[in-house]
Amino acid sequence: MRGADAAPQFVQRRTQEGVAVLTMAGPDGNRLGPELIAALARAFSAAWQDDGVRAVVLTARGPDFCAGAFADLPPPSPDPPQVPEGIAALADLCAKIAASPKPLVCALHGRVTSGGLALALAAQALVGDARATMHFPEPRLGRLPPGGGALRLAWRLGAEAALHLLNAPAPLSVEDPAIAPLSHLAPREGLLPAAQAFALHLARHREDIPAPYAGLEDAPAYRAALRVARAGTPRALPAHRQHESALLDVLEAAQLLPPDQALGFDLVHTQDAALTPSARAYAHLSQATRRALVTPESRATNMLSARNSPLLAALTPALAAQLVPGLLRDGVEVTLIDQSRDALAETLEAVAQEHLAMVRDGRMTQAASEQDWQRLSGRLSLDPAHPPALALASTAHLAWLGAGLPEGVEMVHWLEDGAAPQQAVSLRPAPARRARLCEIIVQEAAPALSVQRASRLAMRLKLTPLRMFERSALAQLRAAAARAEQEIQTAGAEPPLPPERMALLATINTGARLLREGVSLRPSDIDLTMVLGAGWPQWRGGPMAEGDMIGMLVLRHELRRAAAWNAELWTPDALFEELIQRGKRFSDLN
Structure with a gap:
C-alpha cells in the first residue's frame, strides 16, 4: 500500500489518558521508506489535530525501533x-x-x-531501554544521515559528541558517555509506561522540555572540535570520500546558519551524496550482504533450528586458539576432542593462553x-549419551573423527592452506591475516540443516558466509x-587495452563462468567475495557491479579484443550472449 492506504497498515494508534501512542509496524524492521514515512505523517497529523490528545509517544513493534x-x-x-x-519526505516529516x-x-x-x-x-524527548543502540551508518556508505x-545531533550534543557517533563503525549503546544525555533510561519492561508518563509530564510542564540547541552553548568547544576534524581530513579528497x-x-552550518537555512543546506548535501557512483556501490554491497544469507538451504530449513547448537571440534592447537575463544564469547558450548591425551592437553592449553592474552x-x-x-x-572419545549437533574438524582429524561419529x-571440514573439500559441507576462510569472509562450500545432496549450521558457525566467528557449490569461487577469481x-608482464607487446582494464575483464569473465556453472548463486555474491576476500575497493562495488557500469555490449566487445x-x-x-539477447544485466540475476 502507498500514501493514505499505508497508514492503517504501517502505523497503529491507541489513546490512553490523553496520550496518543503511535506504533510503527513497517516492513523490514521499520526501515524508513516512502510508505512508512507517509503513514507516519498522516498519523502524526491526526494526533496533533485531535483535541483529546495532550501528548504523543512514538514506539515500534518488533525487536528494533528501526x-x-x-x-x-x-x-x-x-x-x-x-x-x-x-530523502525530502523524511526531512519534511x-x-x-x-x-x-x-x-x-x-x-x-x-x-x-x-x-x-x-x-x-x-x-522533543527520548526515553530508551538501556539495551538500545544508536547508529548512523551513512557516513561509512558514502552518504549523509x-x-x-547530523544537524540535530550536533544541536543537541555539540560537534565533538556528534562526530563520535557519526564516525562510529558500529552502533553505540545509549549509555555511551558521549550520547547518554540524549535519552532518559527506563527498564525494558516498563519502557512504554515510562515514555507515556514523561510525555504527560511535559504536557503539564513544558518548561521541562529539553533544550533543542544545548550543543551550541559552548561555541569555542564546538569550533575546536570541527578544527580537529578538518585537520584530520586530507585537503584533496578522492571522489568517493567527498561526503566526508x-x-x-553541515556540522559547521549547524552553528553558523539559522536552523531553517541549515536544514536546507543539509538536504542539498544529503541529496547530492546519494547521486554519487560510490553511494550506489556501497548500497549494492550492503544489500548483497543481506541477500547472501538467502540460499537454497535457508529456504528449506528454519534458521532457528541451527542456533545454539553444541559443537564438537577436532582442531590443531593453533586453529583452536584462533577459533574457540570467539565461539565461547558468543555463547557456544564447545567440546574439544583428540585421540591423544597429550595432544588434547596442548590444544586446551593453546586456548587458555589465548584467553590469558x-x-x-x-x-x-x-x-x-x-x-x-x-x-x-x-x-578423548565421543559421549554416546550426548551426541553433538555438529562436528568441526581440520584436515588432519577428518578420518578418525568421521569414523566414530554417530x-x-x-561433520564440517575447516579448510586450511588450500586443502580440497572432503566433506559434504566445508568452511574456507579467506586467506587473510584478519579474514572477513568464509566460503561455505557445499557438495551435491549436502543436508540443508548442516549448511545452515555451518553458516551460523561462520557468523559467530564474525565472518560473512557465502555459499558456493563444489569449489571455491575466491580461489578461481584470484x-x-x-x-x-x-x-601482461611477460608479453612482448602492448596489450590491446590498459593493464588495469585487462585484469578487470579477466575477473568479470571468470565471475560470469562461475555464475553459469552454478558455483556462485548470484553476481552480488561474487562482488562480496572480492571485496571481503581479495581487498577489492568497496567504493567500486565489486567486479560484477563494475561490469554493469560498463555495459554488456561493451564488455563483450572488449573481451573479444583481449581474447587475441x-x-x-x-x-x-x-x-554474456545470453544476457545481451535478453536485454539483461548482471544485477538482474541477483
Missing part, C-alpha cells in the same frame, strides 16, 4: 542517477515533528538506526574469561586476476 537504512538506491549501472524520493504543537516522546528499543534515529532526534540527523568534507560543512591486552575481563571457560570441555551427526597480470592475447582467459563466456 533496524537500518532503507534501500533506496538502484544497483550500479550506466543509467543516470535519480534522487530517492524518501522530521521538520514537522520538531515543530510539534504537542510534546512528542520517542520510546526507543533495540537498534535505532538511520531514518529512525533522525526521527528520534527531531522529537537523512532527515537532518560535506558532513563537516585477551585478558592481559584488555580485550576481555577476567570474569568474562572464567565465564567463557565454563562452556569449554575436552574429551549416524545423523554431520587466480584469474593473477594470471592476467602475469600475461589469451583465448582461454578472455574469450567471452556464454553468459
